[in-house]
Amino acid sequence: MSRVGKQPIKIPAGVKVAIDKELVKVEGPKGKLDFSFPYGVKVEVKDDQIIVTRLSDIKDHRMKHGLVRALINNMVLGVTEGFTKELEIQGVGFKAQLNEKKLVLNLGFSHPIEYDIPEGITIETPKPTQITLKGIDKQQVGQVAAEIRLFYKPEPYKGKGIRYVGEYVRKKAGKTVA
Numbered sequence: 001m002s003r004v005g006k007q008p009i010k011i012p013a014g015v016k017v018a019i020d021k022e023l024v025k026v027e028g029p030k031g032k033l034d035f036s037f038p039y040g041v042k043v044e045v046k047d048d049q050i051i052v053t054r055l056s057d058i059k060d061h062r063m064k065h066g067l068v069r070a071l072i073n074n075m076v077l078g079v080t081e082g083f084t085k086e087l088e089i090q091g092v093g094f095k096a097q098l099n100e101k102k103l104v105l106n107l108g109f110s111h112p113i114e115y116d117i118p119e120g121i122t123i124e125t126p127k128p129t130q131i132t133l134k135g136i137d138k139q140q141v142g143q144v145a146a147e148i149r150l151f152y153k154p155e156p157y158k159g160k161g162i163r164y165v166g167e168y169v170r171k172k173a174g175k176t177v178a
Contacts, residue, residue, distance in 0.1 A: 002054075005065035009050040009073050012080050017045055024050075024072055028079025031120075031136045035075060041068045050076075078136035085145040087131040091160035094152075095128035103131070107152045107162075115151075118144060131162075 011017055015028040024043055025034045037043060040061035042053045052069040054061040077083075089096060089107075096105050103123055105113040117123050121144050124132045131148065135141040145164070154161035156172040163169060 002062065002066040002069075005052055005054070005069045007069065009052075009069065009076055011045070011048045011050060011076065015076060015080060017050060017076075019043055019045060024075070026072075026075045026079050028076075030079050030082050033075045033079060033136060035071055037068045037072075038064050040064055043068070043072065074138045078138060082134055082136050083138045083141045085133045085141050086165040087133070087145060087148060087162055088165050089129040089131070089162050090154070091152075091158075094160070096125050096131050097128065098123060098125055103148070105148075105151060105162075108160075113151050115148060130165075 012028075015026065018025040018027075022039070023034060023036050025032065040055050040058065041064050042055060044051055044053075050072055052065065052072065054065040089105075091108060094105075094107050096103060098104070099114075101117050103115040103117060103125075105115065107113060118140070120137060120140060121133060121135045124134070126132065133141055133145050133148075135144075149162045149164070152161045154163040154167070154169040156170060157174055159169055159171060161169075
């Protein structure tokens with residue numbers, strides 16, 4: 001039995017869960033999310049808990065058991081608390097600013113980079129070198145953070161670039177040392 005899959009998910013107060021055939025809808029104070037779970041997994045609500053079980057011990061059903069439980073748990077957490085990712089920009093003259101529905105990044109290129117903020121994500125820039133992403137969908141928040149980071153990955157020689165807060169970038173010696 002899957003260690004993750006067999007744990008029930010507690011439904012907090014103010015959260016509504018509806019299950020229609022192979023669709024789970026979760027509604028909470030921060031918004032609504034829905035998820036279509038695959039065949040081989042059964043999802044049901046009992047006594048303010050969501051219980052995920054698998055239909056058989058086929059390898060495919062075992063693989064999906066823990067995954068479906070984790071995705072539904074992330075939906076419940078998202079509509080109650082939300083998810084946050086923080087990025088920091090390092091480099092002389094590098095900065096970020098919000099311009100209506102766009103994030104404008106000055107990263108030392110000949111032109112500023114404009115990134116359209118997707119729906120469901122809020123971006124804040126408390127400092128010119130800090131970017132905070134918030135949203136209810138964990139996958140979407142992580143994807144947007146990864147896309148922004150790809151504009152200028154942290155490079156190992158000077159450490160310039162966009163990185164997650166707390167990310168360690170191992171420095172390399174330049175060719176003058178060798």
